[in-house]
Amino acid sequence: MADLERPDTPLGRGVFHERSEIMNADGVRRALWRMSHEILEQNSGLSGIVLVVLEVGGVHLARKLAENLLEIEKENVPVGTLDVAFYRDDIGIRQVTPSNPTDLPFDLSSQIVVLVDDVLFTGRTIRAAMDAIVDFGRPAAVQLAVMIDRGHRELPIRPDYVGKNVPTRRDELVDVTENGVLLGVMKDAKS
Amino acid sequence: MTQKHIRSIDDLGQSGIEEILALSDHFHEVSTRRIPKVPALRGKTIALLFYEDSTRTRLSFETAAKRLSADSLNFSIGSSSVKKGESLRDTVETISAMGVDAIVVRHGSVGVPWLLPSWTGAAVINAGDGSHEHPTQALLDCYTIRNHLGELNGKKISIVGDIKHSRVARSNIKAFLALGASVTLVAPKTLMPFNTDDWGVDTTDQFDSVIEDSDVLYMLRMQLERQQSSYVPSLREYANEYGLSDIRTQNMKPKSLIMHPGPMNRGVEVSSNVKEHPKSVINNQVANGVIIRMSALYYLLGSGSETKFESFDDE
Structure with a gap:
């Protein structure tokens, strides 16, 4: 629930009401295992790959991906975090408060950057992330891994690695944790 | 939502101070980058209105504005119509008419930052008023x-x-x-x-x-x-x-x-x-002067109105 209340995804204040479980803990674990193999297959190994996590939602997913990649290839993959608040296109339209400071302790030039996030929705966060990344160097390629693709894209952006495609309504909310994926809505605390 | 200002530490209170210090951790990271610049305040204009001499405060506000991709207008009395006798009010209204989002003001008289909001809709930052405050x-x-x-x-x-x-x-x-x-x-x-x-x-x-x-x-x-x-x-x-x-x-x-x-x-x-x-x-x-002034500008100009906030439904 802490993820839901994070200030950079304001879905109105309220309480999360679960409607259905989309994936359980085993489902998330298996999807991450498959995505790890897809990343290796697509890039013919781990050489030149770095994971860049979008704060806050992707952090636990990237940690698990890195563990999987280490287990498969016996090699550590660099993991950095990126806060895209200052690159968003809705600054001044709504309150945009950054979460944790960016921490990218390696050069992105000529690397294959795999962006990791929990949910792909309008694509605007990913647009901001790509702008941020080019300020850190010129990567050889940027790829996108998300646990849930929920549709409603507003920009020409598509994921390279997907845990699950889920049709949703715009007013619904997807909550991704290591314990599973829930679909629900935000309701007033009173109702 | 009423316009926020930083005229005095009282305008911020403990929560406002904490918010600006938290933002500063982010802008500190930005300032260590190869390109120490973010597009956060693109399209915003910040006027620097200095009626008193200053090196570090004016330069750090100007640097902060540039690192946030905002435009800055520099005003110094030596080369302006103040020399021809233009009043403070007329000067502020002139600058305001050009369309500025924030005015950073330093003046020898106490209280000048409190006068400005009656002449302009811009956010006001006090960069020193007499021997009163320098938040x-x-x-x-x-x-x-x-x-x-x-x-x-x-x-x-x-x-x-x-x-x-x-x-x-x-x-x-x-x-x-x-x-x-x-x-x-x-x-x-x-x-x-x-x-x-x-x-x-x-x-x-x-x-x-x-x-x-x-x-x-x-x-x-x-x-x-x-x-x-x-x-x-x-x-x-x-x-x-x-x-x-x-x-x-x-x-x-x-x-x-x-x-x-x-x-x-x-x-x-x-x-x-x-x-x-x-x-x-x-x-x-x-060094922290530039970072804090980025935070102060972002604190004032980076937030939206509460009404728009409620209807927002982006992930």
């Missing part, structure tokens, strides 16, 4: 202390020197107290304001009595330009009694800081090599 200096000092000592809560801070004429002291006292530090003012009786009873601070005229206990010695500049009559018998005597000499630094606590808002009168309030002393964070203060 962004206080914010960068809080940030500097927090970075070196962990937190301000429970720390003992002594502010030494020309309290009477110091806007830095007035803003810093409020900010330090808001974050839980205790403050002692040290000055000869002639340079101590007479109404300090309800400020929540201790006062003394014995500098040597506070040195061993203080976590921070905050040395103020002797403001020779604001002093209309002689407040001390001589600068040499002042330096003897209230200057931070090499011998006095030896009596300081192991983990303590020397600070100064600049510009320094070397040999008066600090001895000539104090800036290079291991306990001195005076250079860090200057």
Whole structure:
């Protein structure tokens, strides 16, 4: 629930009401295992790959991906975090408060950057992330891994690695944790 | 939503100070990048209205605006219509008509930042009004202390020197107290304001009595330009009694800081090599000035209105 209340995804204040479980803990674990193999297959190994996590939602997913990649290839993959608040296109339209400071302790030039996030929705966060990344160097390629693709894209952006495609309504909310994926809505605390 | 301003530390309160310090951790990271610039305030215009001289404050606001991708308009009285007799109000209304989002103002008269909102819809930042307040200096000092000592809560801070004429002291006292530090003012009786009873601070005229206990010695500049009559018998005597000499630094606590808002009168309030002393964070203060001013501008211009916030449904 802490993820839901994070200030950079304001879905109105309220309480999360679960409607259905989309994936359980085993489902998330298996999807991450498959995505790890897809990343290796697509890039013919781990050489030149770095994971860049979008704060806050992707952090636990990237940690698990890195563990999987280490287990498969016996090699550590660099993991950095990126806060895209200052690159968003809705600054001044709504309150945009950054979460944790960016921490990218390696050069992105000529690397294959795999962006990791929990949910792909309008694509605007990913647009901001790509702008941020080019300020850190010129990567050889940027790829996108998300646990849930929920549709409603507003920009020409598509994921390279997907845990699950889920049709949703715009007013619904997807909550991704290591314990599973829930679909629900935000309701007033009173109702 | 009403327009936010930073005219005084009172405009922020503890929560506003904490918010700006938290933002500063982000902008500190931005300033370490290969390209130390983000597009956060693209399309915003910031006017710098300086009726008094300044080096570091004006330059750091200008640098901060550029690093946020905002445009800045520079106004100095020497080359403007003020020389032809234009009033403050007309000048502000002229600048406002050009479409600015924030006005950073420094003026010799107390209260000028409070007049501006009746003439302009722009956000106002006080960069010093007479001997009243200088809130962004206080914010960068809080940030500097927090970075070196962990937190301000429970720390003992002594502010030494020309309290009477110091806007830095007035803003810093409020900010330090808001974050839980205790403050002692040290000055000869002639340079101590007479109404300090309800400020929540201790006062003394014995500098040597506070040195061993203080976590921070905050040395103020002797403001020779604001002093209309002689407040001390001589600068040499002042330096003897209230200057931070090499011998006095030896009596300081192991983990303590020397600070100064600049510009320094070397040999008066600090001895000539104090800036290079291991306990001195005076250079860090200057570096943090740009970061804090990025936070202040983003705090005022980076947020949207509450009504739009409610209807927003993006992931």
